[in-house]
Amino acid sequence: MRSILTFILFATLFTSCKKVIQLDLSNNADKLIIEGNITNQAGPYIVKLTKSVNFNDPNTFPPITGALVIISDNLNQRDTLKYSGNGNYTTNKLIGVEGRTYSLSVVAEGKNYSAQSTMPTKVNLDSLRLVYTIVNAKDVINVTPVYLDPLALGNSYRFIQKINNKLDETYYAFNDNLNNGLANQRPLRSGDPDLELIKGDIVQIEMQCITQDTYTYFYSLSQQTRGGFGGGSAPANPPNNIKGDALGLFSAHTSQTKTVVVR
């Protein structure tokens, strides 16, 4: 909302000027990054261990090898993950099931990390609906994921939009505070002003039913407009569910994917 507001104001009133600058940033990287996902789809599942790097370094993130990564669930399934290159550790036999609680344990570079996540019950993604809005005499097209939110309060969702197989970098974190028990009518509106859907585009939407922790993580990222107009909230590392000094997230979630062609 704030971004829309400021966008209008600046687009219409002022011509701002942008330029790339060099800043003397302090370097305090070298943190462990854990990215682990368990879904209700068939495995194997991957836990990726990397390290953060300094801002001015290239975007190559050193993988962590030789770590001990174990995932167990509340029904005593236990799986020690196997290193498969690029910082990826792969499950052998674990099955992701709705309602189960998964525990991750990582021993890397002599330090212990742990996390827990309970896979929510799946809410069915019924369809994808194309929504047309006329904005300044132009048709703006968005996709609304159609699903019926269950009666109980506390459901959280995440959507990942790919357009012609290209990832839309907007973080879409929804919850049911405003539409508990109702069919969703909120479209996915990209934060990227250059992203426009045009006829013929193939849009793939992945819907994830996520935990409250995962919601907070992605909601936090969505609020940090990376210092854009209006400031956004003060940036900070998004709160996560990992115990130990690591960034990233361990998320057990359901996953469904649908595709629509823009007409």
Add this chain to the structure above:
Amino acid sequence: MKHLLIKTFFLFSLVVFFSSDLYAQQKFTISGTIKDSQTGESLIGAAVQIEDKLKSGVTTNDYGFYSLSLPKGKYVIKLNYVGYIEQKITLVLDSSIVLDWKMESRKTLTEVIVSSKRKDDNLTKATMGTEVLNMKDISKVPVIFGEKDLLKTIQLLPGVKSAGEGSSGFYVRGGSADQNLILLDEAPVYNASHLLGFFSTFNSDAVKDATIIKGNSPTQYGGRLSSVLDVKMKEGNNKDFNVSGGLGLISSRVSIEGPIEKEKSSFIVSGRRTYADVFLVAAPDFKDNVLYFYDVNTKANFKINDKNRLYLSGYFGRDVLSFSNSFGIDWGNSTGTLRWNNIVNSKLFSNTSLIYSKYNYNIKIKNGETDFNINSNIRDWNLKQDFSYYLNPKNAIRFGVNFIHHNIAPSTFTGTVNNSLSKEGRQSLENALYINNNYKASDVLTLDYGIRLSAYTLLGGATYNIYNKGVKTESIVLAKGVAGKTYYNLEPRLTANYRINDVSSIKAGIARNTQHLHLLSNSTASNPTDQWIGNSYNIKPEIADQISLGYSKNFSDNNYELGVEVYYKNLQNQVDYKEAADVNTAPDVESELLFGKGRAYGLEIIAKKKSGALTGWISYTLSKSERLIEGINNNNWYNAKQDRTHDIAIVGIYQLTPKWSFSSVFVYNTGNAVTFPTGKYNVGGQTLFQYSNRNANRMPNNHRLDFSATYERPKKGRYQSTWNFSLYNVYGRENAYSISFQDDPNDATKTQSEQTALFRWVPSVTYNFKF
């Protein structure tokens, strides 16, 4: 506790009265009002002095009233007011008399616009951190868009910082924007900016006088921690009809004033509207967009008889912004003040005020096929009874009571398909009792001391949840008609002025202020949708204790003035959002809050040249402001977002000929405290940035030079006009408004930082007229 506080208050009140030396000698009182001879506007703060005993004078109050009690004798009474011709009268005082004055204003004003009313006021008065802005000449200071602006001019004073480039928001002595009490004819203005901060809500044409007090305010003021900005509207000419106005590139203004009944009553109506949106129609891409604001100030006063006068003033302003038909927002303040002045007797002046203030916003969003609205408002009814008792030339006592009823409706969603999340409105009472004495202890020592007892009561008809570290532990349902918790606070305040010699003085001040309403904001810019919230079971009154010391010296017959102040401020019960707070949709926003403390300290220097062809001032602030909030920054102290180390402003106004005057402003400040990444990583195929300490980094330093020229056309009959040409940011400095961090669009293996600057060379032309 409660009884103890109330007892303390009354004990203190007794002290105020009995410490005042009551002589037995018989005395007579001279009292009356002082007005402008041409317009009939009452003059605030005009000095009434006795020749030979200049130090024992008095000044007129907010309504131009004064009272001076003296022993029987012969006196020469002198009248002084900046920009007006001095007057003298010799009289033999053998009975109490009423003496009303009319002062004639000087044709051209060659005195500094930010000044005290008497030439050496800065040396004699026990006020600290106080500056008065004379509106007469404010138009000569260059400002962006050529729209003269009170709030942007006060940002050029030491200790007052701009909330951002081109912004009318301001921070005082390390406090946040909501810690300023902004009053328009006594009514609090909850959002003092238009167009997201680029214009202030004050139409300079309707404003008579403005005073800013940085934390050491007399006890009749209360409710905010950092400062009081007391803005008084013009009363309107009670002799003649006048039309004045201005045409600018972005906005136009018009005011009409005149008598209702000659010499007895008058009115003023002043309106303003921007028309940036008129140009939008021309741009096909934006023709469906709307963007404007307007505001109207009105005031009328009626003289009932020599002892009673009524004032009615109102303000209404609105901003409207919409983006095609998919998004719209409008917001604004309305205030109304009804006041009754009563001169009870020659020594006792009473003012009764009934005040209304409302701020609200509405947002309409059309999201594809759904419509929904978000709205919120805050509404006050406020009753004030204030007495000024001019006991004798040494003691001027002010006391009174104040009752405010607040009704705050938090942001609520309603819509066609949304499950409307109904949030209850909350009601509360904010009451206060105060007493203050201005005591001239001797020719060299003046004390201003007082105490304020504030009480904030939660009223029924709402549910209050109690949280412990974000987890709800208890729910308190207050039925309608039932009062919940009451917070009592005693606020003692004292300032002392000791005159070392004829040209210099030292000052000291100590003050406690409390604040019961808090603005929740998680953005760095002023935002119309920031929410106000009152005290609750979790949110306790904010408390600030400030000590300050000052030194003033005047040079070459009071033409130059130097002021130095240092302060230290301790803040308790500060409120902030937790990280990743759900600001808009959380069922109870209190679950998203964190609490902590703060500290701020600094050094402020101002040097003024007050008369001559060249006038102006140089101000410098060195300061620090920090917060410690449990749950933020690993529970370590961090820089407040308004923390800036150095702030420099240089203002110069040069009257070349009676027709031409030039002015220039230069500002330099350290960049705001911000959080920059200390590293980066990848999750889900996207680059994320790693952060460490909050607000540990700095935006680049800001500096800018503005220039303006004013041409006063020769008067043709009644018709007067001026042209004002100004250029903002003369050398086109690209000051960083924001810095964003992103993947390099040309090289996916790299990241880059990109700076956005808003204004380079903003020229403007304004034509002002009066007839």
